[in-house]
Amino acid sequence: MDPNAEEPAPIVYIGQHESQREISVNSQLLGDAQSLGYDLLTAPITTTHFQSRVLAILADYVKLISESPLPDALPLPNISPLTPKDTDLSPEDSNSALIAVASSWIDLGSKDPLIAHISRQVFNAEVAYAAFVGISSILVQGPVQGSDVAQYSRAILEALSLGPYVQLHIVLPMTGELEMEGFDGEHLSELARKQYVVEEDEDDDGEPEPFGSWETWDTIRSVCSYSNKLTVALEVPRQLPFASIQSRWYSESIRLLLFPRTSFLRNAKGYPVLSKPHQQLFTRFLRLRFPPWLLLVDVDSIKPMEEAASGGAPLEPTPAESANSAEPQDPVSHLRYIRHLQQTQPSRPPMERFGQGYQDYIQSPLQPLTDNLESITYEVFEKDPVKYEWYERAVAAVLKDLRKKLGEQHEIVVAVVGAGRGPLVTRSLRASKSTGIPIRCCAVEKNPNAHVLIQRRNATDPLWNGQVLIYKSDMRAWPGPTVNGNVRQVDILVSELLGSFADNELSPECLDGVQHVLHPDHGINIPQSYSAHLTPIATPKLYSDLLTRPADDLWETPAVVMLHQYDDLCTIANASGERVPDVKEAWSFHHPIAPAILTHAFVRAGGASDAGGWTGGDGKNEHNVRSCKVSFKAQDRGVCHGLAGYFETVLYAPEDGSKKVELSTNPVMMKAKSEDMISWFPIFFPLKKPIFIPDEAEIEVSMWRQTDDRKVWYEWFVEVFAQGTKGKRMKVGGSELHSSKKNGCLM
Numbered sequence: 001m002d003p004n005a006e007e008p009a010p011i012v013y014i015g016q017h018e019s020q021r022e023i024s025v026n027s028q029l030l031g032d033a034q035s036l037g038y039d040l041l042t043a044p045i046t047t048t049h050f051q052s053r054v055l056a057i058l059a060d061y062v063k064l065i066s067e068s069p070l071p072d073a074l075p076l077p078n079i080s081p082l083t084p085k086d087t088d089l090s091p092e093d094s095n096s097a098l099i100a101v102a103s104s105w106i107d108l109g110s111k112d113p114l115i116a117h118i119s120r121q122v123f124n125a126e127v128a129y130a131a132f133v134g135i136s137s138i139l140v141q142g143p144v145q146g147s148d149v150a151q152y153s154r155a156i157l158e159a160l161s162l163g164p165y166v167q168l169h170i171v172l173p174m175t176g177e178l179e180m181e182g183f184d185g186e187h188l189s190e191l192a193r194k195q196y197v198v199e200e201d202e203d204d205d206g207e208p209e210p211f212g213s214w215e216t217w218d219t220i221r222s223v224c225s226y227s228n229k230l231t232v233a234l235e236v237p238r239q240l241p242f243a244s245i246q247s248r249w250y251s252e253s254i255r256l257l258l259f260p261r262t263s264f265l266r267n268a269k270g271y272p273v274l275s276k277p278h279q280q281l282f283t284r285f286l287r288l289r290f291p292p293w294l295l296l297v298d299v300d301s302i303k304p305m306e307e308a309a310s311g312g313a314p315l316e317p318t319p320a321e322s323a324n325s326a327e328p329q330d331p332v333s334h335l336r337y338i339r340h341l342q343q344t345q346p347s348r349p350p351m352e353r354f355g356q357g358y359q360d361y362i363q364s365p366l367q368p369l370t371d372n373l374e375s376i377t378y379e380v381f382e383k384d385p386v387k388y389e390w391y392e393r394a395v396a397a398v399l400k401d402l403r404k405k406l407g408e409q410h411e412i413v414v415a416v417v418g419a420g421r422g423p424l425v426t427r428s429l430r431a432s433k434s435t436g437i438p439i440r441c442c443a444v445e446k447n448p449n450a451h452v453l454i455q456r457r458n459a460t461d462p463l464w465n466g467q468v469l470i471y472k473s474d475m476r477a478w479p480g481p482t483v484n485g486n487v488r489q490v491d492i493l494v495s496e497l498l499g500s501f502a503d504n505e506l507s508p509e510c511l512d513g514v515q516h517v518l519h520p521d522h523g524i525n526i527p528q529s530y531s532a533h534l535t536p537i538a539t540p541k542l543y544s545d546l547l548t549r550p551a552d553d554l555w556e557t558p559a560v561v562m563l564h565q566y567d568d569l570c571t572i573a574n575a576s577g578e579r580v581p582d583v584k585e586a587w588s589f590h591h592p593i594a595p596a597i598l599t600h601a602f603v604r605a606g607g608a609s610d611a612g613g614w615t616g617g618d619g620k621n622e623h624n625v626r627s628c629k630v631s632f633k634a635q636d637r638g639v640c641h642g643l644a645g646y647f648e649t650v651l652y653a654p655e656d657g658s659k660k661v662e663l664s665t666n667p668v669m670m671k672a673k674s675e676d677m678i679s680w681f682p683i684f685f686p687l688k689k690p691i692f693i694p695d696e697a698e699i700e701v702s703m704w705r706q707t708d709d710r711k712v713w714y715e716w717f718v719e720v721f722a723q724g725t726k727g728k729r730m731k732v733g734g735s736e737l738h739s740s741k742k743n744g745c746l747m
């Protein structure tokens, strides 16, 4: 968790795959591949013998129905169980390093019921046998061009139930068609009967839909209910598609990245290398919490060691051979290059280093008002390299402004409310020292355990020097500091009560409750304001994680997550033309609030005035209700799984108009306002049912911050609109109304 610690090279598992492996894979060959430096090897589940047997059964059946007076009365043929000649695989200890390959000559989505039926039998027999011999990872060719994706998906769903540990990895291109070598022999799709072959659409320009491959995947995983046993084996093409397609795939469950021969370039010395964009893609995937395995496809064919030693290619070229040959003779040049990339990865930004292991990990938001935090939690905040520094700047700026306004005679009272272990007290004292403006400093904390530490710190820290006035109190019940027997008004009220969505740790309610100690004319709050921001995202990872958890109200509870494997559905171009997420403000809070509002709230409390709150209680907290309706424009089709939430805060805007001191977790503003700040992860408002978003659709988000005087909760609702035929917008999808009332934040 230390953001400054040295980073080890990421762990990457690399395998080798040959589309047409000519030699059978056994533990000997696997051992040879491992001694060359591979971790994994692919192995076809069945042999060509099996294929010939299936084709013969098919041919017999076709003949039979052609000769039968009642062809429709004939039952579809069955494939008899596998025989020893049909497969080279057997149970071995080393099988965990094998990835089984299901036959690519079948057509699970064939529109011809006969072909689909045969294909399913082949596939099920293969999956079941692979699972039986202890190989859980199975590479499965994606749907054949023109076949029925729904039918294919159903077949995948069926196969997933064939073994408890079966993992199916669907081979798909990023866009268009696969580049890796296809299957050479007879393909079942070519044997579909005429009446089932659909003529090509003449109007079709032949150009693939850029998101077509992703859409195929979306259908497969939706039919399979986002099963965590189903992932993608994504082929990396020579020409990478648009950034929007790359980031869509990045958000998906990718277990394998396939690098075919075509994805490599040759450098001046003839060695295989990846282009810069390919390297960036590689780095991005490597930073995932569970990076995909890599498969080098149809490069550096693996020969058994014995064969290599007795006349095959030598393992390492001699210098003379290297000099004389136009192409390097290294038998694992692609692997060596990828290992080199692995070892020379650029270091991660501080937030990623700090959050390592927490990426896409769902946590309940902290409730520091209801719960008493542990010392270790404070310790984690205190590692932030930015937040405390910015608070110190803000206090210094306020001190200078107040000094101008109040003169040297006025002793400035600074109160840190919710002081925790005291870092903001230290920063306030430092600001006083650096500006030369003396202060009277107080610390208020309701956590009795943290209170012990701040008292000790007051006694031992030379900067505190026993001068800090320490109060163990809920700030809302604190009467203010007593100096020389008199209660003094506070000039600067410093707090850090912000959650990932700004107000979700009840900063507004706490600061309202302590505003009575602040000087009514010139008192200043740090922060002065904060705002909540949101944007719709696709995050299949979080959605499928939530699906695996039993509690129903998980869908009704915002979660704190270091969002990593997700895709922004709505982006805009920034000033330099770069596409950035369209993050919009939901609402904001400003402090101090108008005294009249507090007076009114006070009168309402106890039910003496008005009819009571709209959502319960007397209505005393109703001024902290907020709502918004924000509209976003999606560029490309996708699926919305929820809303990502962020916050921004103005700690202080100096009176001379100089740069404001601000913090932000909004990915668009963070760099400019508080780069490398690590204290807050984003918040995620999930949707119980993912919503499909068509190209260029409008996404409307309605959100509410509600209260009943005892707690605060959020409600959220998403609607999707597309352009209708008559030029009018038309609703095409929407969520149910989600509400966190049951798990609201207690006041």
Ligand SMILES: C[S@@+](CC[C@H](N)C(=O)[O-])C[C@H]1O[C@@H](n2cnc3c(N)ncnc32)[C@H](O)[C@@H]1O
Residues within 6 Å of the ligand: 368, 369, 372, 373, 378, 381, 382, 417, 418, 419, 420, 421, 422, 423, 424, 444, 445, 446, 447, 450, 473, 474, 475, 476, 495, 496, 497, 498, 510
């Ligand atoms: C997010 S922590 C910040 C701690 C510390 N100021 C820092 O920046 O490291 C918020 C602190 O406020 C305290 N707190 C929250 N609500 C409070 C209240 N109503 N009265 C007093 N302390 C409160 C919590 O116990 C916690 O120590």
